[in-house]
Amino acid sequence: TQLLEQSPQFLSIQEGENLTVYCNSSSVFSSLQWYRQEPGEGPVLLVTVVTGGEVKKLKRLTFQFGDARKDSSLHITAAQPGDTGLYLCAGFMDSNYQLIWGAGTKLIIKP
Amino acid sequence: DAGITQSPRHKVTETGTPVTLRCHQTENHRYMYWYRQDPGHGLRLIHYSYGVKDTDKGEVSDGYSVSRSKTEDFLLTLESATSSQTSVYFCAISSGVNTEAFFGQGTRLTVV
Numbered sequence: 001t002q003l004l005e006q007s008p009q010f011l012s013i014q015e016g017e018n019l020t021v022y023c024n025s026s027s028v029f030s031s032l033q034w035y036r037q038e039p040g041e042g043p044v045l046l047v048t049v050v051t052g053g054e055v056k057k058l059k060r061l062t063f064q065f066g067d068a069r070k071d072s073s074l075h076i077t078a079a080q081p082g083d084t085g086l087y088l089c090a091g092f093m094d095s096n097y098q099l100i101w102g103a104g105t106k107l108i109i110k111p
Numbered sequence: 112d113a114g115i116t117q118s119p120r121h122k123v124t125e126t127g128t129p130v131t132l133r134c135h136q137t138e139n140h141r142y143m144y145w146y147r148q149d150p151g152h153g154l155r156l157i158h159y160s161y162g163v164k165d166t167d168k169g170e171v172s173d174g175y176s177v178s179r180s181k182t183e184d185f186l187l188t189l190e191s192a193t194s195s196q197t198s199v200y201f202c203a204i205s206s207g208v209n210t211e212a213f214f215g216q217g218t219r220l221t222v223v
Contacts, residue, residue, distance in 0.1 A: 002153070006153075033211070042203070042214025042216055042217055043212075043214050045211045045212070045213075088153060088154070090154075090212075092208065098156055098169065099144075101153045101155070101156075102153055103151060103153035
Protein backbone atom coordinates (compact mmCIF):
# COMPACT_ATOMS: atom_id res chain seq x y z
CA THR A 1 0.00 0.00 0.00
CA GLN A 2 1.36 3.39 -1.04
CA LEU A 3 1.59 6.02 1.67
CA LEU A 4 0.59 8.60 -0.93
CA GLU A 5 -2.30 7.56 -3.19
CA GLN A 6 -2.74 9.38 -6.46
CA SER A 7 -5.95 9.38 -8.45
CA PRO A 8 -6.86 8.82 -11.12
CA GLN A 9 -4.02 6.62 -12.30
CA PHE A 10 -4.74 7.54 -15.90
CA LEU A 11 -6.67 10.41 -17.50
CA SER A 12 -7.19 11.17 -21.17
CA ILE A 13 -9.13 14.32 -22.11
CA GLN A 14 -9.57 16.75 -24.98
CA GLU A 15 -7.67 19.99 -25.31
CA GLY A 16 -9.48 22.86 -23.61
CA GLU A 17 -11.09 20.79 -20.84
CA ASN A 18 -10.41 21.27 -17.14
CA LEU A 19 -9.18 18.52 -14.85
CA THR A 20 -8.20 17.81 -11.27
CA VAL A 21 -5.87 15.10 -9.98
CA TYR A 22 -5.48 14.14 -6.36
CA CYS A 23 -2.81 13.06 -3.93
CA ASN A 24 -4.15 11.62 -0.67
CA SER A 25 -2.74 10.14 2.51
CA SER A 26 -3.75 9.28 6.04
CA SER A 27 -0.41 10.70 7.24
CA VAL A 28 0.64 14.28 7.82
CA PHE A 29 3.38 15.77 5.65
CA SER A 30 5.56 18.77 6.44
CA SER A 31 5.54 19.67 2.76
CA LEU A 32 4.34 18.27 -0.50
CA GLN A 33 5.84 18.59 -3.94
CA TRP A 34 4.40 18.08 -7.43
CA TYR A 35 6.62 16.93 -10.27
CA ARG A 36 5.98 16.36 -13.96
CA GLN A 37 7.83 13.67 -15.86
CA GLU A 38 8.00 13.34 -19.63
CA PRO A 39 8.94 10.08 -21.41
CA GLY A 40 12.65 9.33 -21.25
CA GLU A 41 13.33 12.07 -18.71
CA GLY A 42 13.54 12.42 -14.97
CA PRO A 43 10.83 14.21 -12.97
CA VAL A 44 10.98 18.01 -12.80
CA LEU A 45 9.64 19.99 -9.87
CA LEU A 46 6.53 22.12 -10.52
CA VAL A 47 5.74 23.41 -7.03
CA THR A 48 6.21 22.88 -3.30
CA VAL A 49 3.39 23.54 -0.83
CA VAL A 50 4.20 23.88 2.84
CA THR A 51 1.33 25.46 4.76
CA GLY A 52 -2.01 23.75 5.36
CA GLY A 53 -4.63 25.32 3.07
CA GLU A 54 -1.99 26.88 0.86
CA VAL A 55 -2.87 27.53 -2.78
CA LYS A 56 -0.24 28.15 -5.43
CA LYS A 57 -0.79 29.01 -9.06
CA LEU A 58 1.55 28.34 -11.94
CA LYS A 59 -0.09 29.79 -15.08
CA ARG A 60 -3.01 27.40 -15.76
CA LEU A 61 -2.04 25.02 -12.93
CA THR A 62 -3.45 25.49 -9.43
CA PHE A 63 -2.06 23.48 -6.52
CA GLN A 64 -3.70 23.18 -3.13
CA PHE A 65 -2.45 21.66 0.12
CA GLY A 66 -5.15 20.32 2.40
CA ASP A 67 -5.83 22.08 5.70
CA ALA A 68 -4.64 19.03 7.64
CA ARG A 69 -1.57 18.61 5.38
CA LYS A 70 -2.63 15.08 4.43
CA ASP A 71 -3.69 15.68 0.85
CA SER A 72 -3.17 17.87 -2.18
CA SER A 73 -4.78 18.54 -5.52
CA LEU A 74 -3.62 19.80 -8.89
CA HIS A 75 -6.17 21.55 -11.10
CA ILE A 76 -5.43 22.35 -14.74
CA THR A 77 -7.59 24.87 -16.56
CA ALA A 78 -8.00 24.66 -20.34
CA ALA A 79 -5.59 21.75 -20.72
CA GLN A 80 -3.18 21.79 -23.64
CA PRO A 81 -1.28 18.95 -25.37
CA GLY A 82 1.90 20.30 -23.78
CA ASP A 83 0.48 19.35 -20.37
CA THR A 84 0.75 15.67 -21.29
CA GLY A 85 2.97 13.74 -18.90
CA LEU A 86 3.18 11.79 -15.68
CA TYR A 87 2.32 13.90 -12.64
CA LEU A 88 3.89 12.75 -9.41
CA CYS A 89 3.32 13.99 -5.90
CA ALA A 90 5.94 13.54 -3.21
CA GLY A 91 5.90 14.45 0.44
CA PHE A 92 8.32 14.98 3.30
CA MET A 93 7.42 13.68 6.72
CA ASP A 94 8.90 15.21 9.85
CA SER A 95 10.11 11.80 10.98
CA ASN A 96 12.57 11.00 8.20
CA TYR A 97 14.79 12.47 5.52
CA GLN A 98 13.18 10.75 2.58
CA LEU A 99 10.71 11.93 0.00
CA ILE A 100 7.63 9.67 -0.07
CA TRP A 101 6.33 9.27 -3.61
CA GLY A 102 2.94 8.57 -5.09
CA ALA A 103 2.63 6.25 -8.10
CA GLY A 104 1.61 9.09 -10.39
CA THR A 105 -1.22 10.16 -12.69
CA LYS A 106 -0.57 9.66 -16.38
CA LEU A 107 -2.24 12.54 -18.21
CA ILE A 108 -2.85 12.67 -21.95
CA ILE A 109 -4.30 15.76 -23.58
CA LYS A 110 -5.61 15.12 -27.08
CA PRO A 111 -5.55 17.93 -29.63
CA ASP B 112 19.52 22.39 -15.69
CA ALA B 113 21.14 20.91 -12.60
CA GLY B 114 24.46 19.25 -13.35
CA ILE B 115 23.66 15.60 -12.86
CA THR B 116 24.77 12.86 -15.20
CA GLN B 117 23.96 9.16 -15.14
CA SER B 118 25.95 6.50 -16.94
CA PRO B 119 25.33 4.35 -18.78
CA ARG B 120 21.95 5.46 -20.17
CA HIS B 121 21.09 1.98 -21.36
CA LYS B 122 22.45 -1.42 -20.42
CA VAL B 123 21.55 -5.03 -21.12
CA THR B 124 23.17 -7.60 -18.89
CA GLU B 125 22.84 -11.28 -18.09
CA THR B 126 21.41 -12.75 -14.92
CA GLY B 127 24.06 -13.27 -12.28
CA THR B 128 26.51 -10.63 -13.51
CA PRO B 129 27.52 -7.61 -11.43
CA VAL B 130 26.45 -4.19 -12.68
CA THR B 131 27.49 -0.70 -11.54
CA LEU B 132 25.59 2.46 -12.37
CA ARG B 133 27.22 5.84 -11.88
CA CYS B 134 25.74 9.17 -10.87
CA HIS B 135 27.90 12.28 -11.14
CA GLN B 136 26.91 15.77 -9.97
CA THR B 137 28.57 19.15 -10.34
CA GLU B 138 26.26 20.99 -7.88
CA ASN B 139 28.07 20.07 -4.65
CA HIS B 140 24.74 18.94 -3.16
CA ARG B 141 24.94 17.00 0.07
CA TYR B 142 22.17 14.46 -0.57
CA MET B 143 22.15 11.89 -3.36
CA TYR B 144 19.54 9.23 -4.01
CA TRP B 145 19.04 6.16 -6.15
CA TYR B 146 15.49 5.27 -7.19
CA ARG B 147 13.96 2.66 -9.42
CA GLN B 148 10.81 3.36 -11.38
CA ASP B 149 8.45 0.60 -12.44
CA PRO B 150 4.92 0.86 -13.86
CA GLY B 151 2.30 1.14 -11.13
CA HIS B 152 4.87 1.72 -8.38
CA GLY B 153 6.13 5.20 -8.99
CA LEU B 154 9.58 5.98 -7.66
CA ARG B 155 10.94 3.67 -4.99
CA LEU B 156 14.01 4.61 -2.99
CA ILE B 157 16.86 2.09 -3.10
CA HIS B 158 19.61 3.86 -1.14
CA TYR B 159 20.53 7.41 -0.31
CA SER B 160 23.57 9.31 0.89
CA TYR B 161 23.72 12.29 3.22
CA GLY B 162 27.46 12.86 2.87
CA VAL B 163 30.72 11.29 1.77
CA LYS B 164 30.79 7.70 3.01
CA ASP B 165 27.42 8.23 4.74
CA THR B 166 24.71 6.09 3.20
CA ASP B 167 21.49 4.45 4.29
CA LYS B 168 18.95 1.99 2.94
CA GLY B 169 15.67 2.84 1.30
CA GLU B 170 12.55 0.72 0.98
CA VAL B 171 13.87 -1.62 -1.77
CA SER B 172 17.56 -2.03 -0.91
CA ASP B 173 17.84 -5.84 -1.08
CA GLY B 174 20.27 -6.89 -3.84
CA TYR B 175 21.80 -3.41 -4.13
CA SER B 176 24.79 -1.69 -2.58
CA VAL B 177 26.09 1.85 -2.90
CA SER B 178 29.25 3.81 -2.35
CA ARG B 179 30.08 7.48 -2.13
CA SER B 180 33.79 8.18 -1.87
CA LYS B 181 33.51 11.73 -3.23
CA THR B 182 30.82 14.39 -2.96
CA GLU B 183 30.21 14.29 -6.69
CA ASP B 184 29.90 10.54 -7.29
CA PHE B 185 27.33 8.03 -6.07
CA LEU B 186 27.62 4.47 -7.36
CA LEU B 187 24.88 1.84 -7.35
CA THR B 188 25.96 -1.79 -7.64
CA LEU B 189 23.87 -4.83 -8.34
CA GLU B 190 26.05 -7.59 -6.98
CA SER B 191 24.36 -10.35 -9.00
CA ALA B 192 21.69 -9.03 -11.33
CA THR B 193 18.29 -10.72 -11.45
CA SER B 194 15.40 -10.28 -13.88
CA SER B 195 13.38 -8.54 -11.15
CA GLN B 196 15.95 -5.75 -11.25
CA THR B 197 15.02 -4.86 -14.81
CA SER B 198 13.88 -1.27 -14.38
CA VAL B 199 14.61 2.37 -15.02
CA TYR B 200 17.01 3.73 -12.44
CA PHE B 201 17.10 7.41 -11.50
CA CYS B 202 19.67 9.30 -9.52
CA ALA B 203 18.58 12.46 -7.72
CA ILE B 204 20.36 15.16 -5.73
CA SER B 205 19.20 17.77 -3.25
CA SER B 206 20.86 20.42 -1.12
CA GLY B 207 18.94 19.45 1.99
CA VAL B 208 15.87 17.76 3.34
CA ASN B 209 12.56 19.36 2.38
CA THR B 210 14.13 20.87 -0.73
CA GLU B 211 13.78 20.30 -4.46
CA ALA B 212 15.17 17.06 -5.85
CA PHE B 213 16.93 17.25 -9.21
CA PHE B 214 16.93 14.12 -11.30
CA GLY B 215 19.23 12.62 -13.85
CA GLN B 216 17.88 11.33 -17.15
CA GLY B 217 17.74 7.74 -15.97
CA THR B 218 19.37 4.44 -16.84
CA ARG B 219 17.29 1.76 -18.48
CA LEU B 220 18.61 -1.59 -17.27
CA THR B 221 17.48 -4.88 -18.75
CA VAL B 222 18.52 -8.16 -17.13
CA VAL B 223 18.08 -11.15 -19.45
